[in-house]
Structure formats: structure tokens, C-alpha cells
Amino acid sequence: MGIQFKTDETFRDDFSYRNSDAAVLRFPFPFGEDKYMYSVNIEPHVKAGTSPAFEHAFDVDEHYVAECRERAIVLDHDPKRCQVLAHMMPAQWDTLELLMESLSADYPEHFSLTRDGTAWHWINRPLGLDQRFVFGDASTLPCEPFEYITRQAQGDFTLQDQRDDNLYVDGGMVTTQADWSLEFDIGMSFHEWHGPVPLAHEIGVFDRALQYLLRLQYGHPVRRLNWTMTINPRLDTSPENYPDWGPDRTTVTPENIAGKLHLRVELQTLFRLPRSNAILFGIRCYLISLQDIERVEKWRKRLHRVLASLPPELVEYKGLTRFHGMAVSRLAALDDGAPLSLGIQPDQARLE
Amino acid sequence: MILDGKLSARVAEIERLSPTLKRFRFVPEKGGAFPTSPPGAHVLVTLRGPDRVWQNAYSLVTPPDQRDHYAIVVRRVPDSRGGSHFLHDRLEIGDAVELSAPASLFPIASLARKHILIAGGIGLTPFLSYRPVLASRGAAYELHQFCAPDEVETFRGLLGSDAAGIHVHGVGRGERPDLAALLADQPLGTHVYTCGPQGLMDAVEETARGLGWTPHAIHRESFGGDKGGEPFTVTLARSGRSIAVGASQTLLEALEGEGIEAPCLCRGGACGVCLLPLVEGIPDHRDHVLSDAEKAEGRLIATCVSRARSETLVLDF
Amino acid sequence: MSDQSIKSRPVYQSLAMDLSGLRHLLVSDSPAYRFEAPPDREVEVWFVAGPDQEGRIPPSETVHERGFRSPRHLIDRLDHRLAQERMGLRLYVSGTEDFLWDVFNTAQRAGMTKQEIFQCHSGTRARRVACVHCRTFNHGVTTTIVRCDGCGANLFVRDHFSRRLSAFMGVKIDAEVAGEVPPAEQAYS
Numbered sequence: 124m125g126i127q128f129k130t131d132e133t134f135r136d137d138f139s140y141r142n143s144d145a146a147v148l149r150f151p152f153p154f155g156e157d158k159y160m161y162s163v164n165i166e167p168h169v170k171a172g173t174s175p176a177f178e179h180a181f182d183v184d185e186h187y188v189a190e191c192r193e194r195a196i197v198l199d200h201d202p203k204r205c206q207v208l209a210h211m212m213p214a215q216w217d218t219l220e221l222l223m224e225s226l227s228a229d230y231p232e233h234f235s236l237t238r239d240g241t242a243w244h245w246i247n248r249p250l251g252l253d254q255r256f257v258f259g260d261a262s263t264l265p266c267e268p269f270e271y272i273t274r275q276a277q278g279d280f281t282l283q284d285q286r287d288d289n290l291y292v293d294g295g296m297v298t299t300q301a302d303w304s305l306e307f308d309i310g311m312s313f314h315e316w317h318g319p320v321p322l323a324h325e326i327g328v329f330d331r332a333l334q335y336l337l338r339l340q341y342g343h344p345v346r347r348l349n350w351t352m353t354i355n356p357r358l359d360t361s362p363e364n365y366p367d368w369g370p371d372r373t374t375v376t377p378e379n380i381a382g383k384l385h386l387r388v389e390l391q392t393l394f395r396l397p398r399s400n401a402i403l404f405g406i407r408c409y410l411i412s413l414q415d416i417e418r419v420e421k422w423r424k425r426l427h428r429v430l431a432s433l434p435p436e437l438v439e440y441k442g443l444t445r446f447h448g449m450a451v452s453r454l455a456a457l458d459d460g461a462p463l464s465l466g467i468q469p470d471q472a473r474l475e
Numbered sequence: 476m477i478l479d480g481k482l483s484a485r486v487a488e489i490e491r492l493s494p495t496l497k498r499f500r501f502v503p504e505k506g507g508a509f510p511t512s513p514p515g516a517h518v519l520v521t522l523r524g525p526d527r528v529w530q531n532a533y534s535l536v537t538p539p540d541q542r543d544h545y546a547i548v549v550r551r552v553p554d555s556r557g558g559s560h561f562l563h564d565r566l567e568i569g570d571a572v573e574l575s576a577p578a579s580l581f582p583i584a585s586l587a588r589k590h591i592l593i594a595g596g597i598g599l600t601p602f603l604s605y606r607p608v609l610a611s612r613g614a615a616y617e618l619h620q621f622c623a624p625d626e627v628e629t630f631r632g633l634l635g636s637d638a639a640g641i642h643v644h645g646v647g648r649g650e651r652p653d654l655a656a657l658l659a660d661q662p663l664g665t666h667v668y669t670c671g672p673q674g675l676m677d678a679v680e681e682t683a684r685g686l687g688w689t690p691h692a693i694h695r696e697s698f699g700g701d702k703g704g705e706p707f708t709v710t711l712a713r714s715g716r717s718i719a720v721g722a723s724q725t726l727l728e729a730l731e732g733e734g735i736e737a738p739c740l741c742r743g744g745a746c747g748v749c750l751l752p753l754v755e756g757i758p759d760h761r762d763h764v765l766s767d768a769e770k771a772e773g774r775l776i777a778t779c780v781s782r783a784r785s786e787t788l789v790l791d792f
Numbered sequence: 793m794s795d796q797s798i799k800s801r802p803v804y805q806s807l808a809m810d811l812s813g814l815r816h817l818l819v820s821d822s823p824a825y826r827f828e829a830p831p832d833r834e835v836e837v838w839f840v841a842g843p844d845q846e847g848r849i850p851p852s853e854t855v856h857e858r859g860f861r862s863p864r865h866l867i868d869r870l871d872h873r874l875a876q877e878r879m880g881l882r883l884y885v886s887g888t889e890d891f892l893w894d895v896f897n898t899a900q901r902a903g904m905t906k907q908e909i910f911q912c913h914s915g916t917r918a919r920r921v922a923c924v925h926c927r928t929f930n931h932g933v934t935t936t937i938v939r940c941d942g943c944g945a946n947l948f949v950r951d952h953f954s955r956r957l958s959a960f961m962g963v964k965i966d967a968e969v970a971g972e973v974p975p976a977e978q979a980y981s
Binding site: 180210211213224225258287341342344399 | 476477478479510511512513514516539540576577578579582583584585586608611612691747748764
């Protein structure tokens with residue numbers, strides 16, 4: 124049995140996005156401990172772990188069709204959300220191959236890939252696509268290979284070129300981002316790109332992460348979770364459109380916060396690519412409302428503790444200032460202070 | 476592609492190229508396809524002899540899109556401790572072998588406007604997988620192969636043609652390749668790659684630097700350097716075992732020889748997978764992974780290449 | 793906060809000759825360049841005349857000097873020159889931040905790496921600011937907040953610098969509550 128896609132939901136205007144109970148329970152909750160601080164929290168991306176979201180190379184869930192439609196809307200308004208510098212064409216084909224092979228192997232009921240030499244045949248059933256093309260010949264696809272395949276995947280992707288003992292963000296598909304701009308950042312080195320992040324530079328996080336990633340091996344991808352919070356289930360919180368979504372932050376009240384405030388988690392995966400030696404960085408975004416988090420006892424208590432102890436620099440950087448206090452006081456009433464198990468798993472099989 | 480464990484393969488073809496060179500073709504044990512291999516990649520081949528096991532790194536000579544088989548070219552070394560005699564003398568068609576996932580430590584520079592490939596002898600192998608890739612990208616490149624005069628025809632045969640930009644140079648005893656002539660007057664944005672004997676790679680680097688090339692434009696294959704040195708003893712703190720490391724084997728090989736599964740990947744001091752914590756002793760660092768500061772601290776050692784300056788090393792392992 | 797603490801902005805140095813190079817070219821957006829070179833080494837100097845020249849090409853004092861009418865004029869000629877250059881060249885750049893990165897990007901397109909290019913910041917500290925919302929470049933910005941020439945938004949000049957665009961990021965400061973615009977401060981002159 125395949126995934127039941129919720130094809131009609133939206134991430135703008137009426138915000139009809141909702142998680143099913145099953146989607147709540149498989150949510151990759153990012154806090155394994157009661158306090159949060161930056162660290163090089165990278166682990167091998169093997170098909171196992173404490174969240175069902177880790178069980179596939181690229182996770183596909185009930186929001187797949189709706190997220191692909193949302194991506195198309197963003198690209199229609201702003202085609203520069205997908206850009207790849209000219210020297211990255213080998214990495215574009217690497218990405219297409221990796222995604223097509225992974226999706227068709229992990230979800231054979233939804234995707235199929237057949238190959239005869241360079242003659243490839245790709246079928247994407249949820250989106251109703253049937254494409255024959257010549258691998259290596261971009262003119263046989265409706266658009267460049269990186270854009271073609273990342274229009275059919277959930278989450279953002281960037282391409283890192285490795286040269287001069289550094290990584291450069293030389294391409295990307297960025298429509299569901301937490302407030303960073305591909306148009307502004309494209310071409311930047313690892314430290315430049317992470318420049319605005321507070322506190323982490325000083326404790327050497329980026330130096331060590333870079334050294335680790337420069338040695339990332341083909342066939343052995345790695346992953347980490349990152350997080351922030353968003354008002355309304357809005358995927359496109361880009362700096363480009365900040366004038367449009369910024370006012371949302373002033374609409375939060377104690378009465379509506381549980382429905383409006385969403386925890387936004389990024390499952391970040393990094394894959395070494397073969398032909399190009401580039402790294403594909405997947406930034407898969409998951410949204411869950413505060414009221415759904417509250418249905419899991421461990422998660423509501425842990426979120427309270429994490430938010431209450433969050434350093435002020437991070438409250439500011441993550442854009443939580445206007446509603447942080449409101450969220451903490453609401454959650455405080457639901458936290459008895461009892462010790463919680465380590466790790467991110469929900470510790471319950473059904474929602475309250 | 477998430478790869479789990481080793482690739483099971485079978486020997487499909489053995490071709491004698493010269494009295495000391497053979498090409499081995501491996502196919503996937505269960506049919507299907509191998510992973511797409513990076514240009515310039517190598518695999519670790521696990522060879523199980525009657526009394527010991529070797530894990531040797533060999534460059535793949537097949538291009539990335541050749542997924543129905545992988546091939547390597549191996550020279551039989553007279554004083555072989557690396558298993559080349561096993562490959563040449565014992566391995567037969569149909570035998571099972573284990574391969575690691577192909578690893579890329581010698582990639583093609585993405586922004587180079589021209590590529591000069593300089594190989595010595597069997598060091599040609601990584602460039603055999605570069606060539607079709609550079610050609611399909613329409614890249615400007617030259618390939619210079621240096622070898623003994625009696626091997627010129629063999630390497631011409633391996634290169635398959637006398638296409639423009641491909642040069643095989645016979646170098647007699649006592650002669651030195653004229654590298655300055657190759658590297659002078661190259662356009663801005665040229666990168667040079669070299670693979671072969673240490674002396675040749677050093678000479679390429681030195682010549683290029685002398686002509687004003689910067690380190691970022693000079694690339695050398697990093698596995699296969701000199702691994703020998705004074706013998707020493709390694710003690711494993713967790714089990715208390717002591718193991719002798721001979722003059723002609725690496726620390727990693729000594730551990731493996733005792734049946735100990737130590738982590739490793741590139742076996743050339745480049746990937747960092749084999750780093751183990753060092754508790755006591757003075758290391759002789761030969762890797763490219765640790766920074767100068769980390770080497771001075773002496774708290775980690777790359778077992779695949781590094782040795783000891785003291786009689787004993789104690790590892791937290 | 794000192795703007796040199798911006799992670800995405802390089803720390804510029806004064807120029808010194810890189811003796812590993814074989815040929816040396818200094819490009820400057822002003823005639824008042826300074827460069828210390830050992831007496832036995834030749835440095836070719838390309839410079840932009842001051843506005844007082846009114847479009848005339850300034851006279852060269854030696855055969856190693858060459859004047860240009862404007863930064864654009866110099867960079868166009870440099871593009872052509874680098875297409876014919878050989879390995880071993882070192883490029884030294886002196887000027888405003890816009891000029892440094894316009895030259896760098898031209899040299900990188902010609903295949904040069906950062907190890908072959910040296911930059912020294914001189915002249916105005918004013919910033920080029922790219923509006924992240926409408927992509928208009930605002931030139932010569934000296935204040936912490938600037939009204940965008942393109943879309944009219946009041947932009948906060950964020951401490952985030954793109955070498956490719958040679959510009960700082962400008963972000964609407966009152967996006968959440970319209971009209972909440974603090975007074976602009978003179979900061980980069």
C-alpha cells in the first residue's frame with residue numbers, strides 16, 4: 124500500500140496544511156535533551172534511527188504532492204529560487220541520478236526508473252509524469268536536470284562544490300527556506316554562507332563541520348536535524364518575501380498560538396556525488412503545530428524546557444522574539460518537571 | 476546511494492597486457508550494476524590468501540557510467556607484500572572478491588580551464604577513468620605518460636589511440652623527463668594532476684611551483700607512497716595485546732594481520748577514517764588529514780600510513 | 793560592532809609582492825596607489841585616472857604603467873588581457889570594495905584562484921547594498937538604514953556580504969510592523 128497523499132492542502136492564503144495522527148507520530152522532533160545548543164550533531168545517514176523519517180534516503184510523506192505544487196508556485200513568481208552555476212553541470216546529473224535511483228528503490232509503488240544505456244525512462248505516478256530522456260543530454264528534459272528532479276522532491280537542495288579545501292554553495296533549489304537567500308548566497312564558501320549564525324563560529328562548530336564534510340565519502344551520507352519556528356504552516360519564509368510574511372509574527376495571541384505557531388524542523392542530509400565530487404545538501408522541512416506537539420506528553424514538556432532555556436541570541440536569530448514568552452508560559456502549564464527519557468522518540472504509540 | 480558494507484564481485488576476465496601488467500575485470504556477484512564510480516576513484520580489493528588477507532587500493536580504470544563492470548590494472552611487483560603476486564599468480568576467472576565502495580580522493584577540478592595529466596608507469600591508471608569524462612565535457616586537456624622505453628607500446632595500447640593531446644614518452648635509465656617544457660606557457664586556469672612514483676610527483680610539483688603555479692592548481696594522487704620504516708611495537712590499551720609492526724608493513728596491516736578489525740577507508744592517509752586515539756609514544760605522522768597543530772598534540776594517529784618514532788605506541792583501541 | 797567581525801566579509805590586508813609569482817600586475821581604481829616591490833622585480837600597474845581628467849587617458853610615466861578612463865574601462869580591458877595570460881601571473885587589486893570584487897570575479901572567470909589574487913581596500917568605506925526583496929543595487933550607502941531606490945522599502949544594512957554581488961544585504965526593517973523604522977545612523981564613510 125502506498126502513501127495517501129493529501130493533494131489539496133495549501134501553505135499560503137488559507138493554510139489548509141494539517142498533519143494526520145500518523146504524520147504527527149513520525150515527526151522528526153529535534154530535541155533529544157532538555158537544553159539546546161549548537162553542536163556538530165552529524166551522524167551517518169543509514170536507513171535506521173530514532174525517527175521513521177530516517178528510513179529512506181529521501182523521505183516522502185503525505186504532503187508530497189502539495190509541497191511540489193507549492194514549489195511550482197514559488198518558482199513561477201521567482202525563477203531565481205533555482206540557480207546552478209555553469210561548472211556544476213556534472214553535479215546536476217549526479218543529483219538527478221541519485222534522486223531517481225533512491226525514490227524508485229525506496230517507493231517502487233510511486234516512482235519507477237528504467238534504463239537502457241543512456242536512454243532513461245522515469246515515471247512519477249503521484250505527479251502524473253512520464254518522461255523519456257537521454258542521460259547526459261539536458262536538451263531532452265523540459266528544464267535543466269537539477270531543476271527537473273528537485274521540482275519532484277520535498278525540501279530544499281543545495282550543491283556544494285569542493286575546491287581549495289573548502290565548500291562553495293554553487294547551486295540550489297530553495298523555495299522552503301528558513302530565511303536565507305540563494306540569490307544572495309550563491310557562490311559563497313562554507314564560513315561565508317554561515318556568516319550570520321550567532322555563537323556557533325566562536326565555539327568552532329563550523330571549522331569542525333567543514334573538516335568533516337571535506338572528507339565525506341561517496342556512499343556514506345550523513346544527516347542532522349536543525350529547527351526554528353514559523354507562524355502559520357508557511358513553507359516559503361524567504362528573505363525575499365519577508366515583507367509579505369513578516370506581519371504574521373504580530374498576529375499571535377494566547378488564544379490562537381497553539382494553532383498558529385509551528386515547529387519547523389529540517390532533516391539535513393549530505394551526499395557525496397560521484398562524477399562531480401560535489402556534495403548534495405538536502406534540507407527537508409517538516410512543520411508541526413504547537414497543538415499537535417501538545418498531544419505528545421514527552422514532546423510538550425521537552426519543548427517547554429528547551430524554549431525556556433534558549434540563549435537570547437538564538438531567540439533573536441531564529442526570529443522568536445515576539446512570541447517566545449507566550450509559548451513558554453503556555454507550555455509551562457503543561458510541564459510537571461518530571462524527568463524525560465533521552466532521545467527524540469515520542470514514547471507513545473497513539474496521540475492523546 | 477547509501478552503501479552498506481562491501482560490494483560482492485566475481486572475476487570475469489583477466490587480460491595479460493605485458494609480462495608484469497594484467498587487467499582484471501570484476502562483475503557484480505548477483506548481477507545488476509555497481510555504483511557510479513567517480514573519475515579518479517579507487518577501490519579497496521580484499522584478497523583472501525591461504526595464510527593472510529590483503530586489502531589493497533587500486534584505481535578503477537573504468538569510466539563513471541560503466542556500471543556493469545569495474546576494471547583495474549595491476550603491476551606484479553617483485554618484492555610484493557601488497558598482494559600483487561596473489562592477483563597475478565593465484566586469482567582466476569570466477570573467483571569471488573570483495574570490493575569497497577569506490578572512493579574519490581583525486582577528483583577533477585571543477586573550475587579548471589585546462590587539465591594536464593602527468594603519469595609515471597602504472598600511475599596512469601586513474602587517468603584512464605579521467606579521459607572519457609574530460610572528453611565528454613569538452614574539456615581542454617593533455618595527457619603525458621612517462622615509462623621505460625620497452626613499455627611504450629604497452630601503454631600506447633592501453634590508451635587506445637594516438638588522439639591529439641595524448642603523449643607517451645619513453646624515458647631511459649638516467650634520463651629525466653623535461654617537465655618544464657610541458658608546464659611552461661600554459662594558459663591561466665590550468666591545473667596539473669600527477670600520479671606515479673614519488674620522485675616524479677615531487678618533480679612535477681617542484682617544477683610547477685617554480686613556474687609560479689599555486690598549490691590549488693597542483694593535484695597529486697595520495698595513496699601508494701612509501702610506507703616502510705623502523706619496526707616498532709603497538710599495544711592496544713583495551714585488550715592489552717602487543718603487536719609487532721615490521722619494517723615493511725603499516726600499523727594498519729599489522730593489526731589486520733592479527734585478525735583485528737580496525738577502521739580504514741582510503742589506506743593512504745587522506746580520508747581520516749582510520750584515526751585512532753594515541754595514549755603513549757611518539758608518532759611519526761605521514762597523513763594528510765591531521766592539521767599541524769593536531770600532529771603536534773599527538774593525540775590521534777592515522778594507522779594506514781603513520782608510524783612511530785618511539786619503540787612503542789599505546790593506542791586506546 | 794566592528795564591521796571586520798563579519799564572517800562573510802574578508803579581512804583586507806596591505807599589498808605585498810608574492811615572490812612565488814613570475815609576473816605581477818597591480819590594478820588600482822585611483823592614481824594614488826602604493827605598492828612595495830623589491831628592486832629586482834617588475835610590476836605592471838594599471839590605474840584609473842581621477843575625475844579631473846574628464847575622459848582623457850592619463851599619460852603613463854613609465855612603460856610599465858597604463859591609465860584608464862574608469863573602473864569599467866579598466867576591467868573590460870583586464871578581461872581581454874587575462875584571456876591571453878599564462879600561468880604564473882599574480883594579480884594585486886587596490887580600491888573600493890566594489891572594485892575589489894568586480895576585479896576578483898573577472899579574474900576568477902579567467903581561471904585564477906584566490907591564491908593568485910591579493911586585495912587591499914582603499915578609499916571610501918561606503919557600501920553597495922543589494923535589496924533582497926527587489927534586487928536593486930543601492931550604491932554609496934553610508935548609513936545603517938537606507939531607502940531602496942528600487943522598491944522604496946526602508947532597508948536595514950545587514951552584516952552579510954556577497955563577494956559575487958560585491959554587496960551587502962539590505963532587508964526591510966519594518967516588515968513585521970509597518971512604520972517601525974528607527975533613525976538611520978551614519979556608519980560607513
